Amino acid sequence: MNDDTWRFVKKRTAADGAVYVSADGTRYRRTGGAELRAEAAFQRRIADLDYPVPQLLEEGFTDDGHYYVVEESLGDQTLHDRAVASLDGGRALADDVTDTVAQVGARLLRAQAAHVVQPTPGTLRQWLEGAGFTRNVFQENPDLDNTRTHAALDQALDRLATVPLVRGHLDYGLPNVLPAGVIDWQHHGLVPLGYDVLPALEIIAFKGGNKGYIASPGQRRRYLAALDDASLNTTGQPIAQNLGAYLLVKAMFFLALMRPTDPSRTDKYLKWQFRRHLFAKGLEQYERTGTVDTALFPGLEEFAAGHSAGDHP
Ligand SMILES: Nc1ncnc2c1ncn2[C@@H]1O[C@H](COP(=O)(O)OP(=O)(O)O)[C@@H](O)[C@H]1O
Ligand SMILES: [Mg+2]
Numbered sequence: 001m002n003d004d005t006w007r008f009v010k011k012r013t014a015a016d017g018a019v020y021v022s023a024d025g026t027r028y029r030r031t032g033g034a035e036l037r038a039e040a041a042f043q044r045r046i047a048d049l050d051y052p053v054p055q056l057l058e059e060g061f062t063d064d065g066h067y068y069v070v071e072e073s074l075g076d077q078t079l080h081d082r083a084v085a086s087l088d089g090g091r092a093l094a095d096d097v098t099d100t101v102a103q104v105g106a107r108l109l110r111a112q113a114a115h116v117v118q119p120t121p122g123t124l125r126q127w128l129e130g131a132g133f134t135r136n137v138f139q140e141n142p143d144l145d146n147t148r149t150h151a152a153l154d155q156a157l158d159r160l161a162t163v164p165l166v167r168g169h170l171d172y173g174l175p176n177v178l179p180a181g182v183i184d185w186q187h188h189g190l191v192p193l194g195y196d197v198l199p200a201l202e203i204i205a206f207k208g209g210n211k212g213y214i215a216s217p218g219q220r221r222r223y224l225a226a227l228d229d230a231s232l233n234t235t236g237q238p239i240a241q242n243l244g245a246y247l248l249v250k251a252m253f254f255l256a257l258m259r260p261t262d263p264s265r266t267d268k269y270l271k272w273q274f275r276r277h278l279f280a281k282g283l284e285q286y287e288r289t290g291t292v293d294t295a296l297f298p299g300l301e302e303f304a305a306g307h308s309a310g311d312h313p
Helices: 034-048 079-085 095-113 123-131 134-140 147-160 203-207 217-235 240-253 266-289 300-308
Strands: 006-011 018-022 027-032 056-061 067-072 165-168 189-192
Touching: 027 034, 034 056, 034 067, 034 165, 079 095, 095 165, 095 217, 123 134, 123 147, 123 165, 123 189, 123 240, 147 240, 147 266, 203 240, 203 266, 217 240, 240 266, 266 300
Parallel strands: none
Antiparallel strands: 006 018, 018 027, 027 067, 056 067, 165 189
16 A cells, blocks of 8 residues: 555645545545644544544555555545536536535434534534634624624524534535545534534535535525434434524634735735625624525625625725
């Protein structure tokens, strides 16, 4: 196994290190530091709990002292790749893609629900602060660090107080999902049940159209119904009613680390303003209705047109 030739895939998105694939495509290798070791330990643990994740095959240190871990490949196309490949000139996702997202989501949800973790006081708030990057969001957007935002977040936490806590992914979305399971556990941690899977089709809207595809209201309804079913069957409780609280946290997550340090980068400035707009919209909807309808989010281009025409203050 050690004489494998490895092809570079990409640098890791949110950590030091990189991803490589074996010449025959059957294994993936990641390099990294302490964070990767923690990720591998977590992945080994949840594999033992029957989560749909790749089995770890090997770990060790390279000659120059870098930690690496090798896992099985779950296939050659993520659901994001499949979504893009299934487009037929337009932006509508194929139903078989959203139905596959639902099947994998239901499997992950059942595994999570079968291994509830006992919370300590503060676990839910730690999840909120970590998942929503709230410190960074308030640092970069001090005007949002106000009683109104905190009241909505507190309300979301109250609402989630009785939801079981489970081992979670925290970066769950089509690019990390394959029909055979879920990859890329670098952000792992404890989450309220449903936080990973419920928003998977909704978060596409936060990209403002840059993903190239969008889920229809009917696809999103069917997806949530499938997850509600899976939850009812395992916990006796539905979960889709918590989508709004989760999307409020996602609206913060997508606003994190967006403020450009270089004010001359007008492209970055626009994206930051776009995410601020989505947060404001999400917050307002959540306050008024207890949920967030991502179908009401503008695309980035639409927002930019309105912005330059002066529609947006
Ligand atoms: N076990 C695996 N099975 C199939 N594809 C994988 C696997 N691990 C990684 N990949 C592919 O490599 C890409 C990058 O890996 P990932 O861990 O998601 O990196 P990043 O942290 O940068 O998102 C994935 O999007 C996927 O295409
Ligand atoms: Mg990834």
